[in-house]
Amino acid sequence: MRSWRLPRAVMVLSVFALLSACTGGSAPTSIVMITIDTLRADRMGSYGYFRDTSPQLDRFGAENLFFTHAVTTMATTLPAHVSLFSSRFPLQTGVTANGKRLKRQRESGSGVRLFQQMLQDAGYSTAAFVSAMPVQRHTGIDIGFDHFDQPENRGRKGKLTTDAVLEWLADPPAKPFYLWVHYFDPHSPYDPPEPFRSVFSTDDELLDYLWDRGVREERSDEILDVNNLYDGEVRSVDHEVGRLLDRLKDLGLYDELAITVTADHGEGLGQHGRIGHGEIYNEQLFVPLMIKLPDSLGVAPRKIERLVSITDILPTLVDTLELPVPEEDRQRFSGMNALDRKERRRYALAQRSSFRRLKAAKERGTREKFALVGLDWKYTLAAVEDDRLHDMRTDRVELFNQVSLEPERAADLRDRLLAEIARYSGAETDFEVIEETAPEVLEELKALGYLGSGDE
Ligand SMILES: [Zn+2]
Secondary structure (H helix, E strand, O other): OOOOOOOHHHHHHHHHHHHHHHOOOOOOOOEEEEEEOOOOHHHOHHHOOOOOOOHHHHHHHHOOEEEEEEEOOOOOHHHHHHHHHHOOOHHHHOOOOOOOEEEOOOOOOOOOOOHHHHHHHOOOEEEEEOOEHHHOHHHOOOOOOOEEEOOOOOEOOHHHHHHHHHHHHOOOOOOOEEEEEEEOOOOOOOOOOOOHHHOOOOOHHHHHHHHHOOOOOOOOHHHHHHHHHHHHHHHHHHHHHHHHHHHHHHOOOHHHOEEEEEOOOOOOOOHHHOOOOOOOOHHHHEEEEEEEOOHHHOOOOEEEEEEEEHHHHHHHHHHHOOOOOOHHHHOOOOOOOOOOOOOOOOEEEEEOOOOOHHHHHHHOOOOOOEEEEEOOEEEEEOOOOOOEEEEOOOOOOOOOOOOOOOHHHHHHHHHHHHHHHHHHOOOOOOOEEEOOOOHHHHHHHHHOOOOOOOOO
Protein backbone atom coordinates (compact mmCIF):
# COMPACT_ATOMS: atom_id res chain seq x y z
CA MET A 1 0.00 0.00 0.00
CA ARG A 2 1.26 3.43 -0.86
CA SER A 3 1.90 5.60 2.13
CA TRP A 4 0.12 8.91 2.18
CA ARG A 5 2.38 11.89 2.06
CA LEU A 6 1.90 15.62 2.07
CA PRO A 7 3.67 17.42 -0.73
CA ARG A 8 6.95 18.85 0.59
CA ALA A 9 5.94 22.48 0.08
CA VAL A 10 2.78 21.97 2.14
CA MET A 11 4.76 20.25 4.83
CA VAL A 12 7.25 23.11 5.03
CA LEU A 13 4.43 25.65 5.19
CA SER A 14 2.72 23.68 7.95
CA VAL A 15 5.90 23.54 9.97
CA PHE A 16 6.29 27.30 9.69
CA ALA A 17 2.69 27.91 10.63
CA LEU A 18 3.36 25.85 13.73
CA LEU A 19 6.60 27.69 14.40
CA SER A 20 4.93 31.05 14.06
CA ALA A 21 2.30 29.95 16.54
CA CYS A 22 5.04 28.92 18.98
CA THR A 23 7.04 32.10 18.69
CA GLY A 24 4.22 34.55 18.89
CA GLY A 25 3.92 35.14 15.18
CA SER A 26 7.46 36.12 14.29
CA ALA A 27 9.38 34.15 11.67
CA PRO A 28 11.86 31.58 12.97
CA THR A 29 15.31 33.09 13.40
CA SER A 30 18.08 32.06 11.06
CA ILE A 31 21.18 31.11 12.98
CA VAL A 32 24.89 31.38 12.21
CA MET A 33 27.41 29.47 14.32
CA ILE A 34 31.05 30.42 13.78
CA THR A 35 33.66 28.26 15.47
CA ILE A 36 37.25 29.40 15.16
CA ASP A 37 39.45 26.41 15.84
CA THR A 38 42.20 26.96 18.43
CA LEU A 39 41.33 30.61 19.12
CA ARG A 40 42.52 31.32 22.62
CA ALA A 41 40.38 33.99 24.29
CA ASP A 42 43.22 35.94 25.86
CA ARG A 43 44.97 36.41 22.52
CA MET A 44 42.23 38.76 21.36
CA GLY A 45 42.30 42.50 22.03
CA SER A 46 38.86 42.50 23.61
CA TYR A 47 39.94 39.81 26.08
CA GLY A 48 42.91 41.90 27.19
CA TYR A 49 45.73 40.99 24.82
CA PHE A 50 48.25 43.77 24.23
CA ARG A 51 48.33 43.28 20.45
CA ASP A 52 45.63 44.31 18.01
CA THR A 53 44.95 40.78 16.76
CA SER A 54 41.18 40.91 16.43
CA PRO A 55 39.70 44.29 15.45
CA GLN A 56 36.67 42.83 13.63
CA LEU A 57 35.78 40.35 16.36
CA ASP A 58 36.34 42.97 19.04
CA ARG A 59 33.86 45.27 17.36
CA PHE A 60 31.36 42.41 16.98
CA GLY A 61 31.76 41.64 20.70
CA ALA A 62 31.30 45.28 21.70
CA GLU A 63 28.07 45.52 19.70
CA ASN A 64 26.57 42.32 21.12
CA LEU A 65 26.68 39.97 24.11
CA PHE A 66 30.30 39.50 25.12
CA PHE A 67 31.04 36.67 27.55
CA THR A 68 34.29 37.19 29.42
CA HIS A 69 34.66 33.69 30.93
CA ALA A 70 33.75 30.87 28.57
CA VAL A 71 35.31 27.44 29.03
CA THR A 72 35.46 24.47 26.70
CA THR A 73 34.80 20.93 27.86
CA MET A 74 37.84 19.39 26.15
CA ALA A 75 40.68 21.08 24.30
CA THR A 76 40.30 18.83 21.28
CA THR A 77 38.46 19.66 18.09
CA LEU A 78 35.92 16.90 17.51
CA PRO A 79 34.99 16.29 21.17
CA ALA A 80 34.54 20.02 21.79
CA HIS A 81 32.35 20.48 18.72
CA VAL A 82 30.19 17.47 19.58
CA SER A 83 29.90 18.82 23.11
CA LEU A 84 28.89 22.26 21.86
CA PHE A 85 26.35 20.87 19.37
CA SER A 86 24.75 18.52 21.92
CA SER A 87 25.08 20.50 25.17
CA ARG A 88 26.66 17.38 26.67
CA PHE A 89 30.06 16.68 28.25
CA PRO A 90 32.56 14.34 26.58
CA LEU A 91 31.99 11.86 29.42
CA GLN A 92 28.41 11.66 28.20
CA THR A 93 28.94 11.78 24.46
CA GLY A 94 31.76 9.23 24.48
CA VAL A 95 33.67 11.35 21.98
CA THR A 96 36.92 11.96 23.82
CA ALA A 97 39.47 12.20 21.01
CA ASN A 98 39.89 13.12 17.39
CA GLY A 99 40.18 10.50 14.69
CA LYS A 100 37.09 8.61 15.72
CA ARG A 101 33.77 8.23 14.10
CA LEU A 102 30.55 8.85 15.91
CA LYS A 103 27.40 7.02 15.04
CA ARG A 104 23.97 8.19 15.86
CA GLN A 105 22.51 6.01 18.56
CA ARG A 106 18.91 7.05 18.46
CA GLU A 107 17.45 3.59 17.94
CA SER A 108 19.31 1.79 20.67
CA GLY A 109 20.37 4.34 23.19
CA SER A 110 20.06 7.82 24.56
CA GLY A 111 18.52 9.49 21.53
CA VAL A 112 20.85 12.44 21.79
CA ARG A 113 20.79 14.62 18.72
CA LEU A 114 23.06 17.38 17.51
CA PHE A 115 21.81 20.96 17.10
CA GLN A 116 21.65 20.72 13.32
CA GLN A 117 19.42 17.65 13.55
CA MET A 118 17.00 19.43 15.87
CA LEU A 119 16.82 22.40 13.51
CA GLN A 120 16.60 20.29 10.38
CA ASP A 121 13.62 18.45 11.87
CA ALA A 122 12.08 21.82 12.69
CA GLY A 123 12.15 22.78 9.02
CA TYR A 124 15.42 24.70 8.86
CA SER A 125 17.75 24.51 5.92
CA THR A 126 21.10 23.41 7.37
CA ALA A 127 24.55 24.03 5.92
CA ALA A 128 28.09 23.55 7.19
CA PHE A 129 31.42 24.81 5.87
CA VAL A 130 34.36 23.24 7.66
CA SER A 131 38.06 23.90 7.21
CA ALA A 132 39.89 20.83 8.46
CA MET A 133 40.16 17.10 8.89
CA PRO A 134 39.05 16.71 12.55
CA VAL A 135 35.50 17.77 11.66
CA GLN A 136 35.21 16.39 8.16
CA ARG A 137 32.53 14.03 6.96
CA HIS A 138 34.37 10.87 8.04
CA THR A 139 33.73 11.76 11.69
CA GLY A 140 29.96 11.60 11.29
CA ILE A 141 29.52 15.22 12.42
CA ASP A 142 27.92 15.96 9.05
CA ILE A 143 24.69 14.31 10.21
CA GLY A 144 21.73 16.66 9.96
CA PHE A 145 23.29 19.01 7.42
CA ASP A 146 21.56 19.39 4.05
CA HIS A 147 24.74 20.85 2.67
CA PHE A 148 28.21 19.96 3.97
CA ASP A 149 31.22 21.63 2.42
CA GLN A 150 34.73 20.51 3.30
CA PRO A 151 38.24 20.91 1.83
CA GLU A 152 39.58 18.28 -0.51
CA ASN A 153 42.64 17.70 1.63
CA ARG A 154 43.44 18.05 5.30
CA GLY A 155 42.70 21.73 5.68
CA ARG A 156 42.14 25.06 4.01
CA LYS A 157 42.77 28.66 4.87
CA GLY A 158 39.95 30.87 6.03
CA LYS A 159 39.78 32.78 2.77
CA LEU A 160 38.68 29.67 0.89
CA THR A 161 36.11 28.80 3.52
CA THR A 162 34.67 32.32 3.46
CA ASP A 163 34.58 32.23 -0.34
CA ALA A 164 32.59 28.99 -0.23
CA VAL A 165 30.13 30.44 2.29
CA LEU A 166 29.69 33.61 0.25
CA GLU A 167 28.93 31.53 -2.81
CA TRP A 168 26.23 29.67 -0.86
CA LEU A 169 24.85 32.98 0.43
CA ALA A 170 24.54 34.28 -3.14
CA ASP A 171 21.55 31.98 -3.46
CA PRO A 172 20.29 31.68 0.11
CA PRO A 173 17.58 29.18 1.05
CA ALA A 174 14.02 30.43 1.05
CA LYS A 175 13.41 29.10 4.53
CA PRO A 176 15.18 29.84 7.83
CA PHE A 177 18.70 28.51 7.86
CA TYR A 178 21.28 27.22 10.27
CA LEU A 179 24.78 27.89 9.03
CA TRP A 180 27.88 26.49 10.75
CA VAL A 181 31.19 27.96 9.64
CA HIS A 182 34.37 26.38 11.00
CA TYR A 183 37.70 28.20 10.57
CA PHE A 184 41.01 26.52 11.27
CA ASP A 185 43.64 29.24 10.79
CA PRO A 186 44.97 29.59 14.37
CA HIS A 187 45.64 25.83 14.48
CA SER A 188 49.16 24.61 13.68
CA PRO A 189 50.93 24.69 11.28
CA TYR A 190 51.08 28.44 11.83
CA ASP A 191 51.40 29.87 8.37
CA PRO A 192 49.46 33.11 8.05
CA PRO A 193 49.20 34.72 4.64
CA GLU A 194 50.47 38.22 3.99
CA PRO A 195 49.80 40.95 4.93
CA PHE A 196 48.93 39.38 8.30
CA ARG A 197 52.13 37.37 8.53
CA SER A 198 54.31 40.44 8.93
CA VAL A 199 52.16 42.34 11.41
CA PHE A 200 53.67 40.96 14.59
CA SER A 201 57.31 40.46 15.54
CA THR A 202 59.13 39.89 18.80
CA ASP A 203 59.29 42.92 21.06
CA ASP A 204 59.74 43.60 24.76
CA GLU A 205 56.03 43.38 25.40
CA LEU A 206 55.89 39.84 24.05
CA LEU A 207 58.91 38.85 26.16
CA ASP A 208 57.23 40.29 29.28
CA TYR A 209 53.93 38.65 28.39
CA LEU A 210 55.55 35.24 28.13
CA TRP A 211 57.66 35.76 31.26
CA ASP A 212 54.52 36.57 33.25
CA ARG A 213 53.06 33.31 32.02
CA GLY A 214 55.97 31.19 33.10
CA VAL A 215 57.71 30.93 29.72
CA ARG A 216 61.22 31.79 30.88
CA GLU A 217 64.30 29.59 30.57
CA GLU A 218 62.64 27.50 27.89
CA ARG A 219 61.85 30.52 25.76
CA SER A 220 63.40 29.67 22.41
CA ASP A 221 63.35 31.34 19.03
CA GLU A 222 60.88 28.65 18.01
CA ILE A 223 58.49 29.62 20.81
CA LEU A 224 58.77 33.29 19.85
CA ASP A 225 58.12 32.49 16.19
CA VAL A 226 55.12 30.37 17.16
CA ASN A 227 53.68 33.25 19.18
CA ASN A 228 54.15 35.82 16.41
CA LEU A 229 52.82 33.56 13.69
CA TYR A 230 49.87 32.49 15.82
CA ASP A 231 48.94 36.14 16.30
CA GLY A 232 49.20 36.60 12.54
CA GLU A 233 46.79 33.70 12.05
CA VAL A 234 44.35 35.24 14.51
CA ARG A 235 44.54 38.56 12.66
CA SER A 236 44.01 36.71 9.40
CA VAL A 237 40.94 34.77 10.57
CA ASP A 238 39.59 37.95 12.15
CA HIS A 239 39.70 39.52 8.69
CA GLU A 240 37.77 36.54 7.26
CA VAL A 241 35.05 36.70 9.89
CA GLY A 242 34.78 40.41 9.17
CA ARG A 243 34.36 39.66 5.48
CA LEU A 244 31.57 37.18 6.22
CA LEU A 245 29.76 39.57 8.57
CA ASP A 246 30.04 42.38 6.02
CA ARG A 247 28.43 40.22 3.35
CA LEU A 248 25.58 39.31 5.69
CA LYS A 249 25.03 43.04 6.18
CA ASP A 250 25.18 43.75 2.44
CA LEU A 251 22.57 41.06 1.85
CA GLY A 252 20.26 42.61 4.42
CA LEU A 253 20.30 39.43 6.50
CA TYR A 254 22.45 40.57 9.41
CA ASP A 255 20.00 42.49 11.58
CA GLU A 256 17.61 39.61 12.18
CA LEU A 257 20.20 36.86 12.45
CA ALA A 258 21.41 35.19 15.63
CA ILE A 259 25.19 34.86 15.31
CA THR A 260 27.42 33.02 17.76
CA VAL A 261 31.19 33.28 17.58
CA THR A 262 33.23 30.93 19.73
CA ALA A 263 36.11 28.45 19.63
CA ASP A 264 36.57 24.78 20.41
CA HIS A 265 39.66 25.39 22.57
CA GLY A 266 42.75 27.54 23.02
CA GLU A 267 46.45 26.84 22.54
CA GLY A 268 49.52 26.41 24.76
CA LEU A 269 51.96 28.57 22.79
CA GLY A 270 54.76 27.60 25.16
CA GLN A 271 52.92 27.85 28.47
CA HIS A 272 53.27 24.83 30.75
CA GLY A 273 55.75 23.42 28.27
CA ARG A 274 53.08 22.92 25.61
CA ILE A 275 52.76 24.45 22.16
CA GLY A 276 49.46 22.83 21.13
CA HIS A 277 46.34 21.70 22.97
CA GLY A 278 44.60 18.65 24.44
CA GLU A 279 45.42 19.55 28.05
CA ILE A 280 43.40 21.33 30.71
CA TYR A 281 45.46 24.42 31.46
CA ASN A 282 43.54 27.68 31.28
CA GLU A 283 45.27 28.91 28.12
CA GLN A 284 43.85 25.86 26.38
CA LEU A 285 40.41 25.95 28.00
CA PHE A 286 39.25 29.56 27.83
CA VAL A 287 37.58 30.47 24.56
CA PRO A 288 35.91 33.60 23.22
CA LEU A 289 32.14 33.69 23.23
CA MET A 290 30.07 36.41 21.61
CA ILE A 291 26.41 36.18 20.73
CA LYS A 292 24.41 38.50 18.51
CA LEU A 293 20.65 38.21 18.92
CA PRO A 294 18.13 39.43 16.34
CA ASP A 295 17.72 43.20 16.57
CA SER A 296 13.96 42.80 17.02
CA LEU A 297 14.56 41.25 20.46
CA GLY A 298 15.91 44.62 21.57
CA VAL A 299 18.68 43.19 23.74
CA ALA A 300 21.29 45.84 24.54
CA PRO A 301 24.97 44.99 24.05
CA ARG A 302 26.70 44.06 27.27
CA LYS A 303 29.63 42.35 28.87
CA ILE A 304 28.63 39.22 30.78
CA GLU A 305 31.16 38.21 33.40
CA ARG A 306 29.58 35.03 34.68
CA LEU A 307 31.17 31.64 34.06
CA VAL A 308 29.94 29.82 30.97
CA SER A 309 30.64 26.34 29.62
CA ILE A 310 30.37 25.74 25.89
CA THR A 311 27.61 23.29 26.85
CA ASP A 312 25.58 26.38 27.80
CA ILE A 313 25.50 27.80 24.27
CA LEU A 314 22.67 25.60 23.00
CA PRO A 315 20.33 26.11 25.98
CA THR A 316 20.98 29.85 25.72
CA LEU A 317 20.07 29.98 22.03
CA VAL A 318 17.12 27.62 22.33
CA ASP A 319 15.59 29.55 25.25
CA THR A 320 16.35 33.07 24.09
CA LEU A 321 15.29 32.54 20.49
CA GLU A 322 12.39 30.29 21.50
CA LEU A 323 13.56 27.73 19.01
CA PRO A 324 11.16 24.92 18.14
CA VAL A 325 13.24 22.22 19.79
CA PRO A 326 11.24 19.36 21.33
CA GLU A 327 11.18 19.02 25.09
CA GLU A 328 12.85 15.62 24.92
CA ASP A 329 15.91 17.23 23.28
CA ARG A 330 15.99 20.05 25.83
CA GLN A 331 15.86 17.62 28.72
CA ARG A 332 19.09 16.07 27.54
CA PHE A 333 20.96 19.38 27.67
CA SER A 334 23.58 19.30 30.39
CA GLY A 335 24.30 23.00 30.02
CA MET A 336 22.22 25.90 31.24
CA ASN A 337 20.94 29.16 29.81
CA ALA A 338 23.83 31.59 30.24
CA LEU A 339 21.39 34.52 30.33
CA ASP A 340 19.21 33.03 33.07
CA ARG A 341 18.43 35.64 35.70
CA LYS A 342 17.96 33.23 38.59
CA GLU A 343 20.57 30.55 38.15
CA ARG A 344 24.29 30.87 37.47
CA ARG A 345 26.93 28.31 36.79
CA ARG A 346 29.43 28.04 39.63
CA TYR A 347 31.88 25.58 38.05
CA ALA A 348 32.65 24.24 34.62
CA LEU A 349 33.93 20.71 34.11
CA ALA A 350 36.79 20.10 31.70
CA GLN A 351 38.48 16.89 30.68
CA ARG A 352 41.76 16.09 29.00
CA SER A 353 41.80 14.51 25.58
CA SER A 354 42.18 10.76 25.78
CA PHE A 355 43.65 9.78 22.46
CA ARG A 356 46.85 8.14 23.58
CA ARG A 357 46.93 9.12 27.17
CA LEU A 358 43.92 7.14 28.24
CA LYS A 359 45.83 4.00 27.35
CA ALA A 360 48.96 5.30 29.06
CA ALA A 361 46.97 6.25 32.15
CA LYS A 362 45.33 2.85 32.29
CA GLU A 363 48.67 1.14 32.00
CA ARG A 364 49.94 3.15 34.94
CA GLY A 365 46.78 2.45 36.91
CA THR A 366 45.98 6.14 37.06
CA ARG A 367 43.02 8.28 36.21
CA GLU A 368 42.19 10.56 33.38
CA LYS A 369 42.74 14.22 34.09
CA PHE A 370 39.80 16.46 34.89
CA ALA A 371 39.44 20.02 36.07
CA LEU A 372 36.77 21.96 37.85
CA VAL A 373 37.01 25.59 36.77
CA GLY A 374 35.47 28.35 38.84
CA LEU A 375 35.87 32.11 38.78
CA ASP A 376 37.48 31.91 42.21
CA TRP A 377 39.32 28.58 42.27
CA LYS A 378 40.29 25.82 39.89
CA TYR A 379 41.00 22.26 40.92
CA THR A 380 42.81 19.80 38.67
CA LEU A 381 42.63 16.09 39.29
CA ALA A 382 45.87 14.69 37.94
CA ALA A 383 46.48 11.51 36.04
CA VAL A 384 50.07 10.89 36.93
CA GLU A 385 51.44 13.91 38.76
CA ASP A 386 50.07 15.81 41.79
CA ASP A 387 46.64 17.39 41.88
CA ARG A 388 46.63 21.17 41.56
CA LEU A 389 44.71 24.03 43.14
CA HIS A 390 44.93 27.52 41.68
CA ASP A 391 43.47 30.84 42.77
CA MET A 392 41.80 32.11 39.61
CA ARG A 393 41.77 35.71 40.84
CA THR A 394 45.52 35.97 41.36
CA ASP A 395 46.92 33.03 39.40
CA ARG A 396 44.93 32.61 36.21
CA VAL A 397 48.10 31.46 34.51
CA GLU A 398 48.47 28.53 36.93
CA LEU A 399 51.98 28.91 38.27
CA PHE A 400 51.42 28.42 42.02
CA ASN A 401 49.89 25.18 43.22
CA GLN A 402 48.11 25.79 46.53
CA VAL A 403 47.02 22.26 47.41
CA SER A 404 49.30 22.12 50.45
CA LEU A 405 48.50 25.70 51.51
CA GLU A 406 44.74 25.24 51.32
CA PRO A 407 44.13 21.58 52.19
CA GLU A 408 40.48 21.99 53.23
CA ARG A 409 39.54 23.95 50.15
CA ALA A 410 41.40 21.43 48.02
CA ALA A 411 39.53 18.51 49.60
CA ASP A 412 36.19 20.24 49.16
CA LEU A 413 36.80 21.01 45.49
CA ARG A 414 38.12 17.54 44.90
CA ASP A 415 34.85 16.11 46.24
CA ARG A 416 32.86 18.46 44.04
CA LEU A 417 34.89 17.48 41.02
CA LEU A 418 34.46 13.77 41.71
CA ALA A 419 30.71 14.37 42.07
CA GLU A 420 30.61 16.14 38.69
CA ILE A 421 32.51 13.27 37.07
CA ALA A 422 30.09 10.76 38.58
CA ARG A 423 27.11 12.86 37.48
CA TYR A 424 28.12 12.72 33.84
CA SER A 425 29.47 9.17 33.75
CA GLY A 426 26.79 6.78 32.61
CA ALA A 427 26.92 3.14 31.74
CA GLU A 428 26.28 4.00 28.12
CA THR A 429 27.56 6.95 26.12
CA ASP A 430 25.43 8.96 23.72
CA PHE A 431 27.23 7.88 20.61
CA GLU A 432 28.65 4.65 19.51
CA VAL A 433 32.22 5.64 18.83
CA ILE A 434 34.03 3.55 16.31
CA GLU A 435 37.63 3.18 17.37
CA GLU A 436 39.11 2.12 14.07
CA THR A 437 40.28 5.01 12.04
CA ALA A 438 41.16 4.63 8.39
CA PRO A 439 44.96 4.65 7.85
CA GLU A 440 44.79 7.64 5.52
CA VAL A 441 42.89 9.61 8.16
CA LEU A 442 45.50 8.68 10.76
CA GLU A 443 48.19 9.96 8.40
CA GLU A 444 46.41 13.25 7.98
CA LEU A 445 45.91 13.64 11.72
CA LYS A 446 49.59 12.93 12.23
CA ALA A 447 50.46 15.65 9.75
CA LEU A 448 48.30 18.05 11.74
CA GLY A 449 50.27 17.19 14.87
CA TYR A 450 47.59 15.12 16.56
CA LEU A 451 49.55 11.94 16.87
CA GLY A 452 53.03 11.39 18.15
CA SER A 453 53.76 14.97 19.18
CA GLY A 454 52.17 14.88 22.59
CA ASP A 455 49.58 17.49 21.58
CA GLU A 456 46.07 16.53 20.77
ZN1 LIG B 1 40.37 22.35 17.48
